Amino acid sequence: MTGxxxxxxxxxxxxxNVSDSEKVAALLKSEGYAPTADSSAADLIIVNTCSVREKAEHKVYSYLGRFRGLKRERRFLLGVGGCVAQQEGERLLKRVPWLDLVFGTHNLHLLPEMVRAAEQGERRAAVDFIDNETRLDLFPRADEAGGATRFVTVMQGCDNFCSYCIVPYVRGREISRRSAEIVEEIRNAVAAGVREVTLLGQNVNSYGLKTPGELTFAGLLREISAIDGLERIRFTTSHPKDISPDLIACFAELPKLCAHIHLPAQAGSDIILERMNRGYSRQEYLAKVAALKAARPGIQITGDIIVGFPGETEDDFLQTLSLMEEVRYTDIFSFAYSPRPETAAAAFAGRVARKETQERLDRVQELQRDMTIERHAGFVGTCQAVLVEGMSKRGDQLYGRTDGNLIVNFAGDPALIGSLVDVRITRGYPNSLLGELTTVQ
Ligand code: SF4
Incomplete structure (x- = not known):
């Protein structure tokens, strides 16, 4: 291919995965690939997959199926990355003959070479786990992306082995990036116009703990908070077991740290939490939530809930509902349990019938919908600082996020994208807020 x-x-x-995709785009820029939002014009299509959700492999295979006919109509390359690629490897190339390359979560660095080979007609899969030193050098950096917000990966992998989760198998063990490098990346990003960073890791709370002399996550937040010109810091994801009093204190101490935390409980029953190998009890989880609310009044708490875990009785499930009511989550991601290959829970007895699982999922979602609507209604009449991120999907309004991570749509000049503005909230919807611009900060 030329031009x-x-x-x-x-x-x-x-x-x-969003962060990995940014890295893919940056890596392939050096190979002459410019990003497009139009798949029908692309010379290379990369599908970055996730294996956390139910029937993920099946969905990826069926998604890839749609490219078979397209490949006959025009010439383009097709690649698959991410967790399903890590899990399936060569099998993907064998089962999908029109696929050109497969790269695992540890092999992003090989992508330029693989794409060059694919351009010459060579099909390759690279899904090897690699050593920690090499992994450290390959951490996704986002220096080249534009915009006022930036994801910054601070650690990867997980040592927790929750019994349902495939992440430790597809992302490997925890490894933390050096704090000096993270701080430098954020300084450079701020100099290029970034005003908000989201620190990413599967379990950011254990940042630095395995590296002698390294900062803790709370220490890292304090260093980042001292960067002039940076206005907002967010992070995700936080394992409730590992959130330390020092980290909770950061919410009281650091005004730049946004008033939002994603703290996945997964279940409300001690029996199920134990079987999930989560490492905390219901009471411990609720104590941490209470400490967070005390440290930062008005903090928005979001979470994850799994229903239909093996052995979950109606009583266990009712405890999940009551936990949700006690926490009063702003929003949650809710999942019907599905066994993932290699995980411990895949061999557990006590499967909950599909119909019952679905019914529990419906009840969880109904409760959360009511709580979210109530929460959003509570913002009507308030004034919120909003960092403007872009044009709304309908294209006629701006959208941005509040400090508490709620999406606000409002009318305004596109020149405000990237600015912090004050917006008076006029209406709450199930997924967002509507407001009116008052002042530009
Ligand atoms: S802490 Fe999160 S990423 Fe790690 S095993 Fe548990 S659910 Fe998976």
Missing amino acids: EKLLYIETFGCQM
Whole structure:
């Protein structure tokens, strides 16, 4: 291929995948690929997959199926990355003959070489786990992306082995990036116009704990908070077991740290939490929530809930509902349990019937919908500082986020994108708020 080449990336799953996709775009820029939002014009389509959700492999195979006919109509390359690629490896190439390359979560660095090979007609899969030193050097950096907000990966992998979760198998063990490098990256990003960073990791709370002499996560937040010109800091995800009193204190101490935390409980029953290998009890979880609310009044708490975990009785499930009511989450991600290959829970007895699981999921979602609507209604009449991120999907309004991570749509000049503005909230919807611009900060 010659001339300008276009790259289309379809990203599924978590923010770690979004961050990996940014890295893919940056890596392939050096190979002459410019990003496009139009898959039908792309010379290279990368599908960045996630294996956390139910039937993930099946969905990826069926998604890839749609490219079979397209490949006959025009010439383009097709690649698959992410967690399903890590899990399936060569099998993907064998089962999908029109696929050109497969790269795992540890092999992003090989991508330029693999794409060059694919351009010459060579199909390759690279899904090896690599050593920690190499991994450290390959941490996604986002220096080249534009905009006022930036994801910054601070650690990767997980040592927790929750019994349902595939992450430790597809992302590997925890490893933390050096704090000096993170701070420098954020300083450079701020100099380039970034005003908000979101620090990413599967379990940011254990940042630095395995590296002698390294800062803790709370220490890292304090260092980042001292960067002039940076206005907001967010982070995700936080394991409730590992959130320390020092980290909770940061919410009281650091005004730049946004008033939002994603703290996944997963279940409200001690029996299920134990079987999930979560490492905390219901009471311990609620004590941490109370400490966070005391440290930062008005903090928005979001979470994850799994229903239908093996052995979950109606009584266990009712405890999940009551936990949700006690916490009063702003919003949650809710999942019906599905066994993932290699995980401990895949072998557990006591499968909950699909119908019952679905019914529990419906009840969880109904309760949360009511709580979210109530929470959003509570903002009507208040004035919120909003960092403007772009044009809304309908294209006729701006959108941005409050300090508590709520999405606000409002009318305004696109020149405000990237600015912090004050917005008076006029209406609450189930997924967002509507407001009126008052002042530009
Ligand atoms: S903490 Fe548990 S759920 Fe989260 S990534 Fe690690 S193993 Fe998975």
